[in-house]
Amino acid sequence: MARLSAARYGKDNVRVYKVHKDEKTGQQSVTEMTVCCLLEGEIDTSYTQADNSVIVATDSIKNTIYIKAKEHPVNPPELYASILGQHFLDKYAHISAAHIDVTVHRWTRMVIDGQPHPHSFLRDGQETRNVEATVTRDGITIKSGIVGLQVLKSTGSAFHGFVRDEFTTLKETWDRILSTDVDAGWTWKKCANLAAVQDGVERFDAAWEAARNITLKTFAEDESASVQNTMYKMCEQILDAVPETEKTNYSLPNKHYFEVDLSWHKGLQNTGKDAEVYAPQSGPNGLIKCEVSRS
C-alpha cells in the first residue's frame, strides 16, 4: 500500500520588478525579486484521485504574485512574503500553509558626478537578500538571510592544532587567505498573524543591515582561528543585535587558495613568507555550517 505522506505545489522562479516613482522629487526606486510560492492543504486527492477541483492552478498563483506586488509594498520582503502567503489562506479554506521564498537582487543607485542618479542602478554583486515565510492559521514564521556575499581577506586567518594522523597532509598555518561566499540566516520568533508582522516592520531592514555589517566587520577584524570559530562569533553578535530572533545560522564554503612552488624556475621563492602568486581552487572546497540559538 502506498500513502501520500507529503505534498506541496506552486510556482517557482517568478521574476518580479516593481518601480516606485516619487512624484515630488522625480526620483525612482526599483526592486527586482524572484519568488517561489508553494501551497499545502487538503490537496491529496489531486495526487491520488486525479481530482483537480482542489487545485489552485500554478498559473493563478503566478498571477497572484504580480497582483499582490501591485496592491502592496514589496519592501521589506518579509512583509510582502507574509501578505502574499496570508492571501492564500484567507481566500482558500482548504489551503493550510503557504511557503513563500523571496530572493531580492541588488540594484544599487548609480552615483554620477558625485550625485545619486534619479533612475539608474547597477548590479554590484550577486549577493541577494532572502526571505522564507511560512504562513499558516497558527501564525507566520519568517527566516531572513543573505546569500552569495563574496568576501576575501589576504591575511588575519590561521588554522592549526587540528587532528594529525595517518590521513593528514595539510600543514598547519598561522597566516593564510580566507575567502567565502556568505550564506547567513536569522529566524524570527513566530508572529501570531499578519498584523504582528506589520507591527514594527522596520525591524526587518534594520536586522538585515546589522547582520550584513556584523558579517563584514567580524570577517575583516577577527584574527580567525578557523571558519568555525569566526562564524560562531558572527552568530552570537546577530542574536545580541536582533532580540526578536530565536536563532541564526551560517553556511560558509572555505574557498582554498593554494601556494605555488616556483623554486624549480631559477630558484623563484614563492612559498611561506615569500608567497605572492597563488592558485585559486574551484573545488573541492570546505563547507562549514552552524546554527546558534538562544540558551
Ligand SMILES: O=c1[nH]c(=O)c2[nH]c(=O)[nH]c2[nH]1
Ligand atoms: O577553518 C577551517 N576549518 C576546517 O575545518 C578546515 N579543514 C581544512 O582542511 N581547512 C580548514 N579550515
